[in-house]
Every structure is written in structure tokens, then in C-alpha cells.
Amino acid sequence: MKASFVLLPGDGIGPEVTKAAHDVLVAVARKFDHEFEFESRPVGGIAIDEFGDPLPQSTLDACVNADALILGAVGGPKWDDPNAKTRPEAGLLGLRKELGLFANLRPITAHRQLIDASPLRKDLIEGVDILFFRELTGGIYFGESSLSDDGRVATSVMQYSVGEIERIVRMAAEAARNRRNKLTMVDKANVLEVSRLWRRVSARVMEEEYADVDYEVVLVDAMAMHLISRPRDFDVVVTANLFGDILTDEGSMLPGSLGMLPSASLGDKPPGLYEPIHGSAPDIAGEDLANPLATILAAAMALRHSLGLETEAAAVEAAVESVLDSGMRTKDIAASGKFFGTQAMGDAVAAAVGA
Ligand code: NAD
Secondary structure, eight states: OEEEEEEEEEEETTTHHHHHHHHHHHHHHHHHHEEEEEOOOOHHHHHHHHHHSOOOOOHHOOOOOOOOEEEEEEEOGGOOOOOSSSOOHHHHHHHHHHHHOEEEEEEEEOGGGGGGGSSHHHHHHHTOOEEEEEOOGGGTTSSEEETTTTTOOOEEOOOOOHHHHHHHHHHHEEEEEETTTTTEEEETTTOOOOHHHHHHHHHHHHHHHTTTTTEEEEEHHHHHHHHHHHHOSEEEEOOOOHHHHHHHHHHHTTOOOGGGGGEEOOOOOSSSSEESSSSOOGGGGTOOOOHHHHHHHHHHHHHTTTTOOOOHHHHHHHHHHHHHHHOBBBGGGGGSSBBOOOOHHHHHHHHHHHH
């Protein structure tokens, strides 16, 4: 297969972790006889420095024509001035908007080798493997908002259309079919009209198009508890922007290590955007201390969700597991004093893919 990747290293540790993901993708291409092309473009703070714009037109043009985008992270103290004309994060928001990325996917996987890092008891966290689909471009974050003239009353509107609900429920149901065939839809239908629309639309889509998928609905407040008390019971979870924002951050704490968690943002058509959930970690940037595994696992998601290369995606995930099995750790996940650098960790995963 021929495929083109745009690498968006960004700021801080972004370039280091993106290089590791690139090297692993090169190993995948070699092992499975694919032709992957890569080009690197500036986004975020570095793009502000070079172009005065966190998302230069040349970067956007390259992204639009790619099959998948691998992003490191953006931001850092250098660009934190609250009075600045623009900020690095505007590059990310602009990319999501321009590319119509309406679904945010976040896998929450408990790696058995790191189980002791979880704040949950081992018997609760073992075997957890959840894939969240958070709606990303609608809902209360994008609804009308207002503040009364006297500043004493504020309003934020949560609005969804049938089409917005259908497209993400379908995407989540498709993913469920390729996993353990279970979909949980989370809403607040006992209180919110907008959630009642989610419930009706979602039930219809599931009944008419995905009757083979095991489907359930859970109220968001109950879900916040279930995620802690019985996280193993969930496979794919789909929900609106606000609920997803909170639940995915709650979920990201379960495995106990920020450097291990990838995410993806997808729209109706390519490219998808793949990135670690962590930020640019300016405190360790340039020191070969960053854990590259989240970005490498994001590259695996790109193989699966943008290129349809399931075997290759699984090979990358298995390579990560085998490197963890070998006892190799970066500093953030090392229980003892001994640890390896970003480059060594990336090299080890690339070698395991090629083995
Ligand atoms: P952060 O995720 O960058 O760092 C939090 C802590 O986790 C730090 O101690 C850091 O060293 C550590 N850490 C993060 N990723 C790591 C990794 N891969 N390996 C080892 N340790 C890791 O969050 P922050 O400090 O709140 O934010 C720093 C900058 O990143 C800010 O400018 C923020 O706006 C930006 N940010 C960007 C994104 C993004 O690009 N998607 C997301 C979150 C934060």
C-alpha cells in the first residue's frame, strides 16, 4: 500500500516523540512491504515563531492531501503570554475545524506490566480495554452563549442535530463490531432534551443498522461511577462533547501513566489526526526523557483507522507489549532507578516490529 503521512512535531517533547513514531512506521513499511511517504510541517509555537501563525497555510495544504497526520504536542511557556495575538493551541483547533474532525477516539488500555501505576486496585484495572468516542465539534462548547448586561446571568446552549448524532454513533458502532461488539451510549436523558434526542437517534441507528451489536445506554453520572467501580465491563463508549471531555479525562487516569495514552480525531474523510494525549512537557524537552509510547500507539491507531491496516496496527501494539515485557522503561514509568531514553525506547519498538 502507498500512504502519505504528515508529521506535525510541534513544540517541547513533540519532535522527540514524533521521531520515534516515524521510525516505527518506517519499520512497519519495511516489514509489511508498504510504501509510506513522510513530510514534516510546523504547527503550534514553532509555527508562530517561523510564520507568525500557529497553522500556516502551507501546513494546512500539506495536511489536507495526506492520509494521516501524526502530531506531537503544541505549546509551552514561551508562548504563554495572555496578551499574545495568537496561541499555539489555535493551531490544533484550526486543524480540527478545517479538517472537519468530529470524533475524538481515546483508547483506555491497562498494560499489565504497568498495572501497579494505576490508582485503582489491580483486580479492578486488570484487562480494562475501552475505546471512547467523544463528539468533538458540537454541543455546549460550540452553542450560543451570552452574558446579561449586568453580568449576573450567563447562558450556554447545548445543541445537537440528528445528523451530528448519527455520524458518530455509526462510527462507534463500526468500531464495536471490530472489537468485542458492545456499545454504550452515555447521556443525561432524564434531564436534558438534547440527550433525549441522542437517545432516540442512537436507538434508531442501532436497531436499523447495527442490530447485531450489543447496545446499552447509561446516564453520565452513573457512568462516572461505573468507570471506577467496573471499568472492565465497557468496550466502546459514545457520548457528547461535554460528557466525553470529563469522562475521557477520568478514564485516562485509570492506567496511571500519561505517557502511554494515544488518541485520534476523525472526520468523514481522510486525513485523521493522531496524537498522544499528553502535552509538550517543557520540563523535560530536549533531554531524551520523554516516553514515546503514546505517540507510537497513536501511529498504530493511524494504521488501523485511516489505512485499514489492522495486522500492522496490532503488530505495533504487540511490539510495545514485548518491549514492556522485556523490562525496558522510560523514566516516567520506571519503578526502579534504571530507565532508558526516548530514542532507545523508540528504537526498541521499531526493532520489535521488524523482528
Ligand atoms: P504535559 O502533559 O505536557 O505534562 C504534564 C507532566 O507529565 C509533566 O511533568 C511532564 O513532564 C509529564 N509528561 C507528559 N508527557 C510525558 C511523556 N511523554 N513522557 C514523560 N513524561 C511526560 O502537561 P502540562 O505541563 O500541563 O502542559 C505543558 C504544555 O503542553 C502547555 O503549554 C499546554 O498548553 C500544552 N498542552 C498541549 C497539548 C496538546 O498539544 N495536545 C495537550 C495538553 C497540554
